[in-house]
């Protein structure tokens with residue numbers, strides 16, 4: 623074999639190698655970072671030792687809650703918001719702590735415009751049809767006009783902390799009509815169900831930064847959908863006595879329905 627033939631074979635091999643790594647095209651290289659696991663939160667482990675200052679170094683986009691379970695958290699474009707159970711929205715200071723948060727540095731791998739009305743379930747079915755595989759993780763950003771959002775927040779808890787299913791009974795419900803804003807969320811595979819919420823999980827923040835919460839229902843009018851394909855996950859477990867002594871049970875799907883209030 624002469625030198626130029628060897629060269630060509632080398633180039634073909636190189637091309638085949640690179641095209642085989644990215645089965646779905648060029649993916650941005652990013653990771654999910656989360657503090658604690660839902661198994662611990664479901665059992666009432668509501669105090670973590672991870673600050674929002676530290677969390678901001680792990681992602682600019684995500685959701686979660688605060689120590690004492692003091693409301694719903696939304697992270698968008700590097701800014702973090704707290705939606706308390708009275709419906710008020712506050713900017714989160716770096717010294718505040720979280721017992722559970724899920725973030726990533728959001729980079730869209732797929733962008734779609736949706737300009738027809740869709741219910742939350744129709745929308746979730748549509749997103750599901752776009753996912754190239756059900757075995758990896760996805761960050762999902764939905765920005766635009768919503769004809770309806772039903773959201774909730776949870777009230778700050780006192781010790782001894784009740785399990786999350788008990789707290790969900792006293793959740794505050796907010797309904798918004800014709801509102802502009804962003805749904806921030808994730809789709810995670812079934813096999814992560816004791817680590818995080820499997821399926822879809824969305825929080826909402828309005829453009830005027832005055833309304834939001836954990837999304838229970840939604841109707842879309844005209845939105846831009848962005849999906850971030852993610853293959854890495856980093857989990858930081860709290861270094862607290864309560865976490866270390868917790869007897870973490872497997873989560874039952876009825877419990878998730880009670881707490882999350884959404885169909886998968």
Ligand SMILES: [Zn+2]
Nearest residue numbers: 823824825836
């Ligand atoms: Zn939530």
